[in-house]
Amino acid sequence: MPSLTASRWQPSVITLALLAAAPPAHAAEVTPERLAAALAQLDVLAPRVLQTTGVPGVAIVVVHNDRVVYLKGFGVREAGKPGVVGPDTVFQLASMSKPIASTVVASLVSDGTVDWNDPASRHMPQFQLSDPWVTREVTIADLFAHRSGLPGGAGDDLESLGYDRPEILRRLRFLAPASSLRSAYAYSNFGLTAGAQAAAQAAGKSWEDLAAERLFRPLGMAHTSARHADFTAATDRAALHVWEQGRWAPSFTRQPDAQAPAGGVSSTARDLAQWMRLELGSGMLGAQRVIAADALAQTHQPLVARGQNPVTGDTSFYGLGWNVDIDTRGHIFWNHAGAFSQGAQTVVNLLPAEKLGITVLTNAFPSGASNGLINSFYDAVLYGKPSQDWVALWGKAYDGLTASFAAGGAAYVTRPSTPLPALPLTAYSGTYTNDYFGTLEITQENGRLVAHLGPQRKAFVFAHFDQNTFTYVPEPEPPAALAGVTFSIGPDRRAQSVVLENYNGDGQGVFTRVEPPK
Known part of the structure; x- marks a missing residue:
């Protein structure tokens, strides 16, 4: 039966370590x-x-x-x-x-x-x-x-x-x-x-x-x-x-x-x-x-x-x-x-x-x-x-x-004592996307920002933290922890992009607004 070839498996150091041990x-x-x-x-x-x-x-x-x-x-x-x-x-x-x-x-x-x-x-x-x-x-x-x-x-x-x-x-x-x-x-x-x-x-x-x-x-x-x-x-x-x-x-x-x-x-x-x-x-x-x-x-x-x-x-x-x-x-x-x-x-x-x-x-x-x-x-x-x-x-x-x-969410447990106000929620709502995750839709529901992501339109409720930063709980299952959401604002005072911190470990958590300006 063919074995792992030397060009793809380089066993010398590992094999010697095993033989020595x-x-x-x-x-x-x-x-x-x-x-x-x-x-x-x-x-x-x-x-x-x-x-x-x-x-x-x-x-x-x-x-x-x-x-x-x-x-x-x-x-x-x-x-x-x-x-x-x-x-x-x-x-x-x-x-x-x-x-x-x-x-x-x-x-x-x-x-x-x-x-x-x-x-x-x-x-x-x-x-x-x-x-x-x-x-x-x-x-x-x-x-x-x-x-x-x-x-x-x-x-x-x-x-x-x-x-x-x-x-x-x-x-x-x-x-x-x-x-x-x-x-x-x-x-x-x-x-x-x-x-x-x-x-x-x-x-x-x-x-x-x-x-x-x-x-x-x-x-x-x-x-x-x-x-x-x-x-x-x-x-x-x-x-x-x-x-x-x-x-x-x-x-x-x-x-x-x-x-x-x-x-x-x-x-x-x-x-x-x-x-x-x-x-x-x-x-x-x-x-x-x-x-x-x-x-x-x-x-x-x-x-x-x-x-x-x-x-x-x-x-x-x-x-x-x-x-x-x-x-x-x-x-x-x-x-x-x-x-x-x-x-x-x-x-x-x-x-x-x-x-x-x-x-x-x-x-x-x-x-x-x-x-x-x-x-x-x-x-x-x-x-x-x-x-x-x-x-x-x-x-x-x-x-x-x-x-x-x-500890990963500890930074968001306590809000600043004097947080800067957010922009009107209309500045953040809209449709964003990236290749890896697909479409992120942020809407206003009952005076809050709610994000929908994935084929099942999984919902995340954003809570204001400070200025253009919000928080959310990515998963209700353990280990549940708060994660940050940060919007980048353009000259028109509308968000141009948003970073979902929990999904940004490999740099894929940046979503760019895709719908034309209003």
């Missing part, structure tokens, strides 16, 4: 006694974590040597309701969908339908980025490794406004690159989605049908889907929970179909055991060959450096839809987390040298429950006991992340 060949560290003790600790630790964090529910599955050795649920599917979490409770996986998408594409590489080094535009001719050369050269592997040059989060803002997948991918061409091709890592849901979509078009299938045909059905993953409608149709499903007013509340839903390859899979602990067995078995499920070993192995090659994990200190790289991490004792892990700010948090973590893997699914965000349980498990199975309170450490890290989001 890897321990010499030795007997298995995971003895039956250690594994049994670590699994018994999960029985104690999981309920304790739910009690200390308040997270409503968790499902855990552990695979070792091609066997499911642990499969349990704890807590409830929805806070305040009696339905319990079990092995067949369906959770939204969020970004844990990415390594699953990688496995699906590996199946196409396995039979020669695509190669990881194929330019995405070969199979998806409509795909364009801002640079014609990059459009011709960027490969499926580049998109899955987040090294296409697209800025991090590219397209997420379009999804939040209601654009569908084809239109989001079309509009990526209007984004200036954050880096040159293959020079840097920038996590992009819709970059990876573009790579998956190219592979699906090569196979002549929708992504959702392809995932079911190539992975879910062959592995017997009967409760797994890349369609949100299938998740909502499940009776045994976990609701999303966010922290509100001192409790976990099922206040929001998340419909991720636009980014299904990157964040739209829903599944159960039992189903995910089959996928973990396939990954740890190098494409084998029991005695059955499902995917060629070399096609799947390419997904675990470290292609771009991510830096150091701020909680564990592990050295981290990204492969094709997988994090490839090395801990301080030289163990190599394949892992990926998933989270929706509306209330989902999941993690898969595989230790291939020991044919061992664990997945933890939770129905709340943010908390240290999922990552903390996994780090505690590996400490127990490798070293006999947890080295520290991983749940608390991860919880602190997520608290810091939440605080940083809130």
Whole structure:
């Protein structure tokens, strides 16, 4: 099977780092006694974590040597309701969908339908980025490794406004690159989605049908889907929970179909055991060959450096839809987390040298429950006991992340003591546009400015802050924070352009008035 070519994958530094960090060949560290003790600790630790964090529910599955050795649920599917979490409770996986998408594409590489080094535009001719050369050269592997040059989060803002997948991918061409091709890592849901979509078009299938045909059905993953409608149709499903007013509340839903390859899979602990067995078995499920070993192995090659994990200190790289991490004792892990700010948090973590893997699914965000349980498990199975309170450490890290989001709107919480007056609202109302977001219509409604943006004409109410600056709340979902709106005024004392601060991270938040002067 063709592998990642040296011209596109430059492995020397990364590979040497991995070889230097890897321990010499030795007997298995995971003895039956250690594994049994670590699994018994999960029985104690999981309920304790739910009690200390308040997270409503968790499902855990552990695979070792091609066997499911642990499969349990704890807590409830929805806070305040009696339905319990079990092995067949369906959770939204969020970004844990990415390594699953990688496995699906590996199946196409396995039979020669695509190669990881194929330019995405070969199979998806409509795909364009801002640079014609990059459009011709960027490969499926580049998109899955987040090294296409697209800025991090590219397209997420379009999804939040209601654009569908084809239109989001079309509009990526209007984004200036954050880096040159293959020079840097920038996590992009819709970059990876573009790579998956190219592979699906090569196979002549929708992504959702392809995932079911190539992975879910062959592995017997009967409760797994890349369609949100299938998740909502499940009776045994976990609701999303966010922290509100001192409790976990099922206040929001998340419909991720636009980014299904990157964040739209829903599944159960039992189903995910089959996928973990396939990954740890190098494409084998029991005695059955499902995917060629070399096609799947390419997904675990470290292609771009991510830096150091701020909680564990592990050295981290990204492969094709997988994090490839090395801990301080030289163990190599394949892992990926998933989270929706509306209330989902999941993690898969595989230790291939020991044919061992664990997945933890939770129905709340943010908390240290999922990552903390996994780090505690590996400490127990490798070293006999947890080295520290991983749940608390991860919880602190997520608290810091939440605080940083809130700080982003702090500048607008308090108005100036003597704000300058605004112009008459007629000076600001009108039609504005830019290529990436499309048309922004600002109208006067009940003495206020209201903006409408996106295909669903999503409404934002502007509140005056100071002179020609207003504020608004871009999203009611967490992390909700005020953002600024600044109008530039022309000689006719009418706004010529407006900047929506929340959408200006990549310089795309500037809208220019388009209707003729009155």
